[in-house]
Amino acid sequence: xxxxxxxxxxxxxxxxxxxxxxxxxxxxxxxxxxxxxxxxxxxxxxxxxxxxxxxxxxxxxxxxxxxxxxxxxxxxxxxxxxxxxxxxxxxxxxxxxxxxxxxxxxxxxxxxxxxxxxxx
Amino acid sequence: xxxxxxxxxxxxxxxxxxxxxxxxxxxxxxxxxxxxxxxxxxxxxxxxxxxxxxxxxxxxxxxxxxxxxxxxxxxxxxxxxxxxxxxxxxxxxxxxxxxxxxxxxxxxxxxxxxxxxxxxxxxxxxxxxxxxxxxxxxxxxxxxxxxxxxxxxxxxxxxxxxxxxxxxxxxxxxxxxxxxxxxxxxxxxxxxxxxxxxxxxxxxxxxxxxxxxxxxxxxxxxxxxxxxxxxxxxxxxxxxxxxxxxxxxxxxxxxxxxxxxxxxxxxxxxxxxxxxxxxxxxxxxxxxxxxxxxxxxxxxxxxxxxxxxxxxxxxxxxxxxxxxxxxxxxxxxxxxxxxxxxxxxxxxxxxxxxxxxxxxxxxxxxxxxxxxxxxxxxxxxxxxxxxxxxxxxxxxxxxxxxxxxxxxxxxxxxxxxxxxxxxxxxxxxxxxxxxxxxxxxxxxxxxxxxxxxxxxxxxxxxxxxxxxxxxxxxxxxxxxxxxxxxxxx
Numbered sequence: 001x002x003x004x005x006x007x008x009x010x011x012x013x014x015x016x017x018x019x020x021x022x023x024x025x026x027x028x029x030x031x032x033x034x035x036x037x038x039x040x041x042x043x044x045x046x047x048x049x050x051x052x053x054x055x056x057x058x059x060x061x062x063x064x065x066x067x068x069x070x071x072x073x074x075x076x077x078x079x080x081x082x083x084x085x086x087x088x089x090x091x092x093x094x095x096x097x098x099x100x101x102x103x104x105x106x107x108x109x110x111x112x113x114x115x116x117x118x119x120x
Numbered sequence: 121x122x123x124x125x126x127x128x129x130x131x132x133x134x135x136x137x138x139x140x141x142x143x144x145x146x147x148x149x150x151x152x153x154x155x156x157x158x159x160x161x162x163x164x165x166x167x168x169x170x171x172x173x174x175x176x177x178x179x180x181x182x183x184x185x186x187x188x189x190x191x192x193x194x195x196x197x198x199x200x201x202x203x204x205x206x207x208x209x210x211x212x213x214x215x216x217x218x219x220x221x222x223x224x225x226x227x228x229x230x231x232x233x234x235x236x237x238x239x240x241x242x243x244x245x246x247x248x249x250x251x252x253x254x255x256x257x258x259x260x261x262x263x264x265x266x267x268x269x270x271x272x273x274x275x276x277x278x279x280x281x282x283x284x285x286x287x288x289x290x291x292x293x294x295x296x297x298x299x300x301x302x303x304x305x306x307x308x309x310x311x312x313x314x315x316x317x318x319x320x321x322x323x324x325x326x327x328x329x330x331x332x333x334x335x336x337x338x339x340x341x342x343x344x345x346x347x348x349x350x351x352x353x354x355x356x357x358x359x360x361x362x363x364x365x366x367x368x369x370x371x372x373x374x375x376x377x378x379x380x381x382x383x384x385x386x387x388x389x390x391x392x393x394x395x396x397x398x399x400x401x402x403x404x405x406x407x408x409x410x411x412x413x414x415x416x417x418x419x420x421x422x423x424x425x426x427x428x429x430x431x432x433x434x435x436x437x438x439x440x441x442x443x444x445x446x447x448x449x450x451x452x453x454x455x456x457x458x459x460x461x462x463x464x465x466x467x468x469x470x471x472x473x474x475x476x477x478x479x480x481x482x483x484x485x486x487x488x489x490x491x492x493x494x495x496x497x498x499x500x501x502x503x504x505x506x507x508x509x510x511x512x513x514x515x516x517x518x519x520x521x522x523x524x525x526x527x528x529x530x531x532x533x534x535x536x537x538x539x540x541x542x543x544x545x546x547x548x549x550x551x552x553x554x555x556x557x558x559x560x561x562x563x564x565x566x567x568x569x570x571x572x573x574x575x576x577x578x579x580x581x582x583x584x585x586x587x588x589x590x591x592x593x594x595x596x597x598x599x600x601x602x603x604x605x606x607x608x609x
Contacts, residue, residue, distance in 0.1 A: 018293070025282060038285045045289045045296070052300040078299065081248055085292060088255045092285050095262055099281065102266065102274045115275060 010051030017044030031103065031110040035096045042089040046082045053078035122166050124193035125178055127201055128240050131156040135232035142225050149225045150216050153232050157209035160239065164202040171198040172592050175606045177245070185245070185607050186306035192245035192607060195592040196442075200242035200371055203446060206575070207363050207453050208235045210568035214457050215356045217564040218464075227267055233260040234360060238368045245607060247295055247380070248305045250372065254291070258284050258336060261365055265353040276348035283335055283345045291332025297325035298380075308607035311380050311600055326383060329376050337369025338423050340397040347404075350416035351469070355460025358412065362419045363453035367445045370423060374430050374441075378597040390431030395528055398424030402535040410469045414539060415455055418495065421532060422448045428529065429510045430597075432522070436513035438594035439587075443506035446579070446586060447494065451503060454491035454572040458484045461561035471543055476552030484561050485547050487569040492540040494576045497533060502580040507533070 005012075021041025025034050053075030061073040100110065107115050134156040142149050170176060175194030179185060193201075212231065219227050237257030244250050262284065266277035295305070301317055302310050314322060334342045346366075350358045377383055377390065401420030408414040426448065429441030461484050466473045478485040494501035497508075511529070514522045560566075579585055596603055 018289070021289075022286065025286060031278070034282060038282065041286065041289050045292050048293060049296045049299075052296050075303075077305070078296070081296075081299075084248075084252060088252070088259075088288075091255075091259055092262075092281070092288075095259060096278070096281050096285070099262075099266055099274055099278045102269065103278060106271045106274060 010047065010054060014044050014048035014051055017041070017047060020044070029112045031100050031112055031115075034112070035093065035100065038096065039089070039093055042085070042092075046085055046089075049078045049082050049085065121170065121176075122163055123178060124163075124167060124176055124191055124197075124243060125180070127160055127163055127193075127243060128191075128236060130159050131232050131239070132236045135229050135236060138229045138232065139225055146225075150219070150228055153212035153215070153228050153235075154209065156232055157205050157212055157235065160201065160205035160235075161209055164198055164205050167193060167198050168202070168589065171195055172589065175596070175603070177607055184609070186304050186309035189249050190245045190306065190607070191243045192307075193243055194596045194603070194606070195589055196371070196375075196596050197243045199442065199446075199589050199593050200368070201239050203367070203449050204235055204238050204242070204364055207360070207449050210571055211356050211359050211363075211453060211457070214359075214460075214565050214568045217562045218356050218460060219354065222267065222269065227264070230260040230264050230267075231357075231360070234264065234365070238364050241368050242371055245307050246305050247298065247307055247310065250375075251288070251291060251295055254336070254372070255288060257365060257368065258288065261349075261357075261361060264357045265349045265361075267354055267357065268352075270352070272348075272352040276345070276352040280345040280349040283342070287332045287335030287342070289332070290328050294325040294328030294332060297328065301325070306607075307375070307380050308604045311382065312604050312608065314381060322381065322383075326376070326381055326386070330373060333369055333372045333376065336365065337373055337427075338366050338397075338420055339373075339393055339427060340400055340420075340424070343397070343420055346420060347413050347416040350419065351410060351412035355412070355456050355463065358416070359453040359456035359460075362416065362456060363449040366419060366423055367426075367449060370426050370430070370445065373427070374438075374597060378430075378433075378438075379600055379603055382600050384433070387431045387433045391428050391522075391525060392431075394424045394426070394428030394431055395525055396424070397421070397427060398532045399528060400424075402532045406535050406539045408539075409471055411459055411471050411474070411543065412456075412463070412469050414471075414543075415452065415459065418536065418539075419448075419452060421536065422452070422495070425507075425510065425529065425532070428525070429513065432510075432513050432517060433598070434513055434517065435591070435594045435598060436509060436516060438597050439590040440506060440509035440513050442590050442593050443509055443583075443586065447502040447506040447576075450572055450576050450579075451491045451494040451501075454487055454569060454576065455495070457565065457569055457572070458487040458491065458561075461565055462488070465558045465561075471546055474543065475546050475550035477558070478548040480552075480558040481560050483566055484569070487573055488547065489544055490573045490576060492544060494580070496537045496540055500577060500580045502576045502583075504580060505583040 021037045024037030028034055055074050058074040061076040134152050138152050171193050175192050178191040179188050181188035237253045240253030262277050262281045266274045302313050338346045398421050401417050405414045405417035426441050426444045429437050494503040497503040514526045
């Protein structure tokens with residue numbers, strides 16, 4: 001059991017964050033909370049990507065001394081992916097917050113129950 | 121030889137340089153998108169003959185695939201970049217006169233980013249790079265939907281953003297799973313190794329990726345954002361979103377299902393999903409009184425038809441689906457462009473306020489009628505050969521199930537005809553209630569409408585113009601082995 005946990009703990013954590021994020025987006029009525037949910041979802045996805053390339057007790061993939069071996073290094077590609085994903089996430093969050101400000105100016109509220117000009 | 125990288129690099133550079141041009145003169149800003157898209161049009165046309173022979177592989181960074189990011193300009197990529205360049209160019213000409221208020225330089229900049237993102241998605245051969253361009257496309261379209269800053273625009277942009285953000289995250293999870301399974305991000309490399317793992321571990325990333333892409337492609341259960349976003353955006357942006365953005369989404373789904381996964385057991389599900397999307401879209405469109413909303417629902421219906429045609433997965437079926445993409449891009453762009461000025465003049469989106477507009481704005485009304493008839497599928501417009509090809513492909517399948525599917529599609533077409541005729545009737549055969557002065561659209565709006573109408577009739581009368589590239593594009597999708605060999609050597 002402990003063995004299983006220590007092996008998969010990062011995946012469990014990552015998907016936990018993803019589900020928490022989606023849950024917040026679906027359930028909360030406050031727009032800022034929904035945006036926080038998007039942020040948590042992003043973080044979960046980033047953690048998932050990192051754990052795909054992670055080796056326990058691995059080192060950074062830099063050949064700082066000649067006797068280092070590639071087998072002990074973590075995979076650098078997911079880290080590059082996460083860096084890109086973080087930047088994209090920041091852009092989405094910034095846009096979402098600026099839209100939230102605009103929305104507040106129009107409606108005077110951030111409650112999504114009250115913002116329903118348009119319906120299906 | 122011209123390098124396909126230029127298709128992405130030049131408009132991207134122009135987009136970033138656009139505010140700098142603003143320092144020289146405020147008036148030249150709006151011509152930059154026209155410049156960039158005419159450049160793309162020329163380059164795409166130059167690349168067609170070479171891409172038809174062999175896909176052009178460009179590696180960014182110099183190494184051979186599967187290492188480094190690579191671009192694949194095969195028949196599919198060039199076909200799509202050509203569509204993007206044509207529609208993008210015409211809509212940017214239209215925006216010259218249509219976009220007057222607000223932060224115009226930001227509009228033109230975001231507009232170029234949207235088109236760069238779309239071009240990047242269709243040309244890339246690396247699945248994470250696809251995600252990056254996808255996000256460029258999505259983020260710029262969120263911002264453009266809210267461009268007017270009105271209540272409805274901001275609200276629908278917010279809805280679009282929330283749903284789009286969830287979709288992108290699911291897509292990224294799927295990509296991460298694929299990387300975990302195969303240790304590579306190159307599409308051809310993944311496709312080569314896809315059979316080496318059990319089908320259940322393939323199924324999970326496939327579902328994540330399809331769900332993520334399906335949000336942007338507006339496939340049935342995931343399209344709640346589309347009617348709001350497409351009707352609240354400025355009409356030029358609605359034309360781009362409807363004519364290009366969702367087609368790019370369908371392209372991405374097709375690329376994932378056909379090339380990367382080769383998931384044959386998934387095709388029938390795709391057909392079913394397409395049919396459902398078609399019927400829901402057409403029936404919702406029928407009950408609308410707001411014209412732009414009606415067109416947005418009709419886009420959902422058309423996407424359903426395209427997905428259905430791709431799901432047939434014979435060479436005729438896929439070619440028909442791609443032909444329908446061309447037909448929908450041209451027709452829906454024309455419809456939104458003409459509707460844009462009709463709404464601008466009448467300042468109402470309600471169909472009843474369009475009564476008698478045919479006498480006041482004859483050219484714009486004619487453009488609307490051509491677009492509507494083309495979408496319904498009347499000869500000699502482009503909608504006829506594309507729909508005909510799809511019906512033919514489904515019947516050639518020879519299964520009773522597909523005959524039933526075709527019956528439903530024809531019912532969908534009848535509904536489509538009914539709601540478009542309602543508008544055309546209001547435009548031409550009803551008397552205007554309050555007689556007011558309404559001018560024709562300005563010349564910068566007439567020119568793109570005229571060219572779109574010309575293309576619709578031209579390709580409709582002589583489909584041979586595009587059938588060659590459609591056939592090779594269909595075989596690029598269906599012959600995975602050739603595609604993989606072409607890239608990995």
